[in-house]
Amino acid sequence: MKHGGDLITYEKYYDGDLIDFSSNINPLGPPKGLYEELIKGFPTLTSYPDIKYRHLKSSIAKYLKCPIENIVVGNGAVDIINNFISIFPRIMVLLPSFLEYEQRALAYDKEIIRLNYKEDFTLDLEAIEKNIRPRDLLILGNPNNPTGLRIHKDILIKLYGIIRKKNGYLLLDEAFYEFCPEDYDSIEIFKEYSFDNVSIIRAATKFFGLPGIRLGYGCISEKPIREYEKMELPWSVNALADIAGRYIFECKDYIEESRAYIEKERQFLLKELGAIDGIKAFNTHTNYILIKLLKWNEEYIFNFFLKRGLLIRKCSSFNGLDDSYIRVAIKDRKSNEKLIKAFRELERI
């Protein structure tokens, strides 16, 4: 199980509709009015998408408050991350984190430097400073997956100092950015440095409830842009993803409503999970929660929940975590209550 969301494999083990806690998608679904926009956009399927994605990039630049020259788009955030990995000689990752960082580096036979997060899953700046070399690409989830923690603003600025001093390169994977409290915007911070040696990647996948549409985007630095563009496939974004990207970022009410909804459910779930015996739920800044199992292994828990129609994410496939961790998404209240109910049953065993 390399990724969550694999309903097709597991649906046969449960008589009914599985609730997917294994992938971390906005429970409110996509913005209202999107499907009508897509229908209006059907005629665009019969032409190639604009190879330069001019309208789409302009809409993203406005949303991110970032110069359009710095915008890239891709077939999901993973496409952009993949292009970055392909152009750097050495990749540094912190464990545990999203498996694809290492997978893509392995695909290109890149040297990989693996460091660990501290025990509380915060950054180990000393280890990074000690190990990073010029031209190393450091990839960090912000918030990180599966731990759910966002880098503190002061730490991020300290880290950036190290990156510049050592002439490394920082790639922030912010695919879950909008779910987080609005403490800072890394694009606003790094814009002042003209994104020197730093790029930020985001996506429509999680927050806008559209994992099927495959739309990632990023705000990237000028320096590797030419090398980066060489790696980009032509027409990497589907015409309907292009249409969606021109619509969703304008949905301000939806964005506010989703943030507030997740905030409320995050508090609800953290409180409820905190009261369950035999597990330790870690704090989170986003829409999923990492849980340490104190009495069981992931396999047992996975099957226990599957029998109750709930698909959770086993975490031993994340390097740096053993089989005593699971991850659950924050979903709608009714689903979250079902999750808590199942945990209470577990408590009584």
Added chain:
Amino acid sequence: MKHGGDLITYEKYYDGDLIDFSSNINPLGPPKGLYEELIKGFPTLTSYPDIKYRHLKSSIAKYLKCPIENIVVGNGAVDIINNFISIFPRIMVLLPSFLEYEQRALAYDKEIIRLNYKEDFTLDLEAIEKNIRPRDLLILGNPNNPTGLRIHKDILIKLYGIIRKKNGYLLLDEAFYEFCPEDYDSIEIFKEYSFDNVSIIRAATKFFGLPGIRLGYGCISEKPIREYEKMELPWSVNALADIAGRYIFECKDYIEESRAYIEKERQFLLKELGAIDGIKAFNTHTNYILIKLLKWNEEYIFNFFLKRGLLIRKCSSFNGLDDSYIRVAIKDRKSNEKLIKAFRELERI
């Protein structure tokens, strides 16, 4: 101008709707009923596509009459071609051909062996035999773009003999397959050899009138599959492209109608173009025609047609062709007549 279909760049030079002869798309548009299928499929946007694309691959396997184990899918044919290029040490191309073969090889810093087609744009088997080395990837358009010619069956079988003897690898880009006369099916031929050292790539882009949907697929050999899979990005096909792929291959009437339509228009255009002074239209097996300009250069002709609302493809960007070639798509009768009318005006200059 690396690719056709760039309407956004040129629409400002013409007061009205440009007719796009620069990209080669089925003029009948996508199969009837597709948009209704896509609408029914909107809810799939809120989940990740099946990471293994089981239903989609099963539908393609049935259409291609090919074992499902051999099927790969990608974000357009170019995604699959790109993955192939990334895993072979040396790439052999014949000129002129689709520019992306070389572009992708350059992106990966691969050694490129460039040979030429013969003067009549047929294969130079001797040159291939002389130059190909073990593990070389030979990429051939079949039919080739921009020349429009399909490899004769006997020549293809001879070529395959050379490939196997030399332990090279043959990648056939058959993105325009369905437009061609049904003289042979390379998948049927190579199935008997278990696709040993050969793979065939096709796409929904051209024939099914869906360049915006980004759906390529291929029938690939067992040997590099594991290496190939390592390069594949997860969820490379958009959820609606997945839906489309499960629908369009069942549209038998549409397929027949499109073939017959293109056959008729091909005969019409070849005959009409053959009667125009100052150009030489080459024979074609597919839905586009390469034209040698005997009196003008591509730039002059491009602007001449643009002023009349017709966007054609300049060909000097194809290595192996100079600025005395253009390519035009075969479109609907009304558009084709406009094209001929413009050529007649040109004749009178």
